[in-house]
Amino acid sequence: MTYAAITGWGKCLPPAVLTNHDLSAMLDTSDDWIVSRTGIRERRISHVGLEELGYVAAARALAAAGLAGSSIELIVFGTCSHDDQVPNMASGIQRRIGAEPAAAYDINTACTSFLYGLSTASALIRTGVVKNALVIGAELISPFMDWSDRDVAVLFGDGAAAVVLEASGREEGVLAEKLGCYGEARETLRVQGMGGLYANRGVLYGITRWQFEGQEIFRRAVQGMAGACEDTLTRLHLKPADVDLLVPHQANLRIIEALAKRAHVPMERVYVNVQRYGNMSSATVPVALCEALEEGRVRPGALLLLPGFGGGLSFCAHVLRWGERTTPRQQSDAELPPNEMPAPEIIRRCLERKTRPSAAAASATPFA
Numbered sequence: 001m002t003y004a005a006i007t008g009w010g011k012c013l014p015p016a017v018l019t020n021h022d023l024s025a026m027l028d029t030s031d032d033w034i035v036s037r038t039g040i041r042e043r044r045i046s047h048v049g050l051e052e053l054g055y056v057a058a059a060r061a062l063a064a065a066g067l068a069g070s071s072i073e074l075i076v077f078g079t080c081s082h083d084d085q086v087p088n089m090a091s092g093i094q095r096r097i098g099a100e101p102a103a104a105y106d107i108n109t110a111c112t113s114f115l116y117g118l119s120t121a122s123a124l125i126r127t128g129v130v131k132n133a134l135v136i137g138a139e140l141i142s143p144f145m146d147w148s149d150r151d152v153a154v155l156f157g158d159g160a161a162a163v164v165l166e167a168s169g170r171e172e173g174v175l176a177e178k179l180g181c182y183g184e185a186r187e188t189l190r191v192q193g194m195g196g197l198y199a200n201r202g203v204l205y206g207i208t209r210w211q212f213e214g215q216e217i218f219r220r221a222v223q224g225m226a227g228a229c230e231d232t233l234t235r236l237h238l239k240p241a242d243v244d245l246l247v248p249h250q251a252n253l254r255i256i257e258a259l260a261k262r263a264h265v266p267m268e269r270v271y272v273n274v275q276r277y278g279n280m281s282s283a284t285v286p287v288a289l290c291e292a293l294e295e296g297r298v299r300p301g302a303l304l305l306l307p308g309f310g311g312g313l314s315f316c317a318h319v320l321r322w323g324e325r326t327t328p329r330q331q332s333d334a335e336l337p338p339n340e341m342p343a344p345e346i347i348r349r350c351l352e353r354k355t356r357p358s359a360a361a362a363s364a365t366p367f368a
């Protein structure tokens, strides 16, 4: 039997920090409200494009695995905030790491894109189609944020992480997963402005209006993730007590706590970093996994449970067996270009670019 072991991991967080205090200078909100409702204290705002974030994370993951980019056979890029739809993001990474002619495709299930990518890449390794893969979860939400809407502007951040998967005869990597979607609730999270529908109505790329029903998403998130956790553990004849570390999607500390309670995993065995980065969509789980490893919270042979939810509304949970090695083989020297700009200034410049392209477009009612 062939498994898909995780042999490399790497993250890339842009350096500019946007604090709750920065946000309360821009919006009618407060540090108290944001911390008490979400647990978030700060998030990162990127000064570079999505490909750059994804590339640095990928280069670090390859070094951790001790593999050259040229040996990679498959690249899966999970995101909903593409630099371009065509060509896709994965082909850009393929070129940057020198992996030609590796297969390269993007996956968009919003915040669950990395975990869905982990499923498809693991399946292609297990069935012998490829012998290794690079799976990336990277997101550049800030250019698509409606910075005038306090309901959403306080919740999200930018970031990226990647893992390398390799075929293995040992029982490692994803052991079971549950994937699902509440399609009838898809309108609870819609970013109007991201897509051809709006471009054809004269909306300049980056101008958005968020349709967002926080409480309904919260309820479905806990329900979907808890059900998926139970389903995967039951399928493997495992119990919550067998889980060494729960590494959930990081959207809101209260969602994580409600999930942990329903999944019967005590908070001491839950990894939380939402306070530092907010919701980085598809990047949250792989960044959390990298940091759990850096902090020594993943021991050799550990059983990990990775639940996620996102737009769609998609949900999932993966049970993963870690291998023997919990430290990187090598370090990469890949770095982002330096940045001097504070996060509010990056946002201000981004808003300046979001002006309507023509008088005709200005008279349109694009979100009607």
Ligand code: UT7
Pocket: 028, 029, 030, 033, 034, 037, 038, 111, 150, 151, 154, 213, 214, 215, 217, 218, 251, 252, 279, 281, 309, 310, 311
């Ligand atoms: O990965 C998928 C992405 N989606 C999510 O993660 C969303 C999941 N949902 C949540 O995390 C929570 O529902 C939120 C954090 C979005 C909201 O928390 P809540 O406890 O459900 O608050 P609420 O929506 O019930 O709002 C309570 C009050 C409202 O005022 P009124 O109507 O009670 O006067 C809001 O207008 O808080 C107000 N409010 C704010 N106040 C200060 C909403 N946003 C803010 C804000 N600052 N940023």
